[in-house]
Amino acid sequence: MxxxxxxxxxxxxxxxxxxxxxxxxxxxxxxxxxxxxxxxxxxxxxxxxxxxxxxxxxxxxxxxxxxxxxxxxxxxxxxxxxxxxxxxxxxxxxxxxxxxxxxxxxxxxxxxxxxxxxxxxxxxxxxxxxxxxxxxxxxxxxxxxxxxxxxxxxxxxxxxxxxxxxxxDPAVPEPFAAHLRDRRVIHSSWYLPGIAQALGAPRLDGPEPRILVVGGGQSAVEIVTDLGQRYPRARIDLAIRAPALKPADDSPFVNEIFDPASVDRIHNASPELRADLIAAHRSTNYAVVDADLIQAFYATLYEQEVSGHARYRLLRNTQTTALEESGEGLCATLRDTVAGTEERQAYAAIVCATGYQxxxxxxxxxxxxxxxxxxxxxxxxxxxxxxxxxxxxxxxxxxxxxxxxxxxxxxxxxxxxxxxxxxxxxxxxxxxxxxxxxxxxxx
Structure with missing residues (x-):
């Protein structure tokens, strides 16, 4: 220096x-x-x-x-x-x-x-x-x-x-944070190179890789869609904490929260009112998905019901409570917080679309x-x-x-x-x- x-x-x-x-x-x-x-x-x-x-x-x-x-x-x-x-x-x-x-x-x-x-x-x-x-x-x-x-x-x-x-900085919740040195655990901020390192090139033969995507926002559903196209034989689970994917509210009056004048209104408010205003508009940005993308994903889930060939699962009200290495891959314990049931499932790769901090x-x-x-x-x-x-x-x-x-x-x-x-x-x-x-x- x-x-x-x-x-x-x-x-x-x-x-x-x-x-x-x-x-x-x-x-x-x-x-x-x-x-x-x-x-x-x-x-x-x-x-x-x-x-x-x-x-x-x-x-x-x-x-x-x-x-x-x-x-x-x-x-x-x-x-x-x-x-x-x-x-x-x-x-x-x-x-x-x-x-x-x-x-x-x-x-x-x-x-x-x-x-x-x-x-x-x-x-x-x-x-x-x-x-x-x-x-x-x-x-x-x-x-x-x-x-x-x-x-x-x-x-x-x-x-x-x-x-x-x-x-x-990438926000990676437990238990995934404890496995970040494992190249099979990927945050969305390094998704494209990360998934290539974890799974390599798509194959038309051999076993179908199972992939877990965690997160309920735009990036999560985009990644699920991309994985399905990138790896045509993959089986993909999307785990969300909420009971449903929620649409982003981009209606005109709500969208005014992104106008320059809104900064003055929020900054001039009391700390308590600021917090209320921001919370009231979280549906514009956090853990929400564009309505057309939700519609397309819902149609995909419905079409596989018709065909009887299920490649995608939407795991609602689901938290990953444990993650460990096994001979079959990364074994995740998935808990349904509403039903109170648990499932253990092995994955070839896990993508955390869990935002930033x-x-x-x-x-x-x-x-x-x-x-x-x-x-x-x-x-x-x-x-x-x-x-x-x-x-x-x-x-x-x-x-x-x-x-x-x-x-x-x-x-x-x-x-x-x-x-x-x-x-x-x-x-x-x-x-x-x-x-x-x-x-x-x-x-």
């Missing part, structure tokens, strides 16, 4: 859609300003990719293309999805699809196209290990970001403004805790620091759902949030510059 870290005015940890939107907002804001703070992003992946392990055939986005990286902030931006289509020569053919929801593969290509414009400002292939404070006279003066690349080389960088958008304060920021007045971000996604020098700020993207609402971990208002963070940072830079000028005049 270098004794003298390289310095940037702004560093972003993670370069997914959130910090990509921030990079665009910074570029736009500086285009019409005399301020030119330098910025850099650090990304653990070797290249830009968004949910690469869930690029499933036929999977569409669940939000409108208008909720892209920029349009809610500046619909004239060259980084819009529409301009991407124009550049790629697909604008009129996309319009002929008559849809607001592009495929997941195409949206990932759009994001990658936008990210390519910032290749010089991103350090790919580096995992941030810790962020340490740099102090001056007992005050926080800068952040020192320590990272390591794939070869083990460590690198240190410093900045005055830090924006953390590192994403969530986010700490209120990312673990890499723990050394900064003595300088935090609170670990709750303000309206502009900024953690309050004390004591600190001017022109030092710490922002979080994706970690403030309890105070900012369901949009916090989603794509819905990325450009609006990025704009707010950009204006906060540049406002502090401008204020510092204005404070320096009178002092220089007096001298």
């Amino acid at each position: 270098t004794d003298h870290p390289t310095t940037d005015d702004i560093i972003g940890i993670g370069f997914g859609p959130a910090n990509l939107s921030l990079a665009i907002a910074l570029r736009d804001a500086m285009a019409g300003s005399s301020l030119r703070p330098s910025f850099r992003f650090i990304e653990r992946q070797d290249q830009f990719s968004w949910h690469r392990a869930m690029m499933l055939p036929g999977a569409d986005m669940q939000i409108s293309f208008v909720k892209d990286l920029v349009s809610l902030r500046d619909p004239t931006s060259p980084f819009s999805f529409l301009n991407y289509l124009h550049v790629k020569g697909r604008l009129t053919t996309f319009l002929n699809l008559k849809t607001f929801n592009p495929s997941r593969v195409e949206y990932n290509d759009y994001l990658s196209w936008a990210a390519d414009h910032f290749a010089d400002a991103v350090a790919y292939g580096e995992a941030v290990e810790i962020v340490r404070p740099e102090t001056r006279d007992g005050r926080l003066a800068a952040f020192v970001v320590e990272a390591k690349d794939g070869s083990g080389t460590r690198r240190s960088r410093r900045c005055r403004h830090l924006v953390v958008a590192a994403g969530g 986010r700490a209120a304060l990312p673990a890499i920021l723990e050394p900064l805790r003595p300088f935090l007045a609170s670990d709750t971000a303000d309206r502009h996604y900024r953690l309050p620091l004390h004591p600190s020098e001017p022109r030092v700020s710490l922002h979080l993207q994706g970690f403030s759902e309890p105070t900012h609402g369901l949009t916090e971990t989603l794509l819905s208002i990325l450009p609006v949030r990025a704009g707010a963070i950009t204006q906060t940072i540049l406002g502090e830079e401008q204020a510092a510059r204005s404070a320096i000028r009178p002092a220089a005049i007096r001298q």
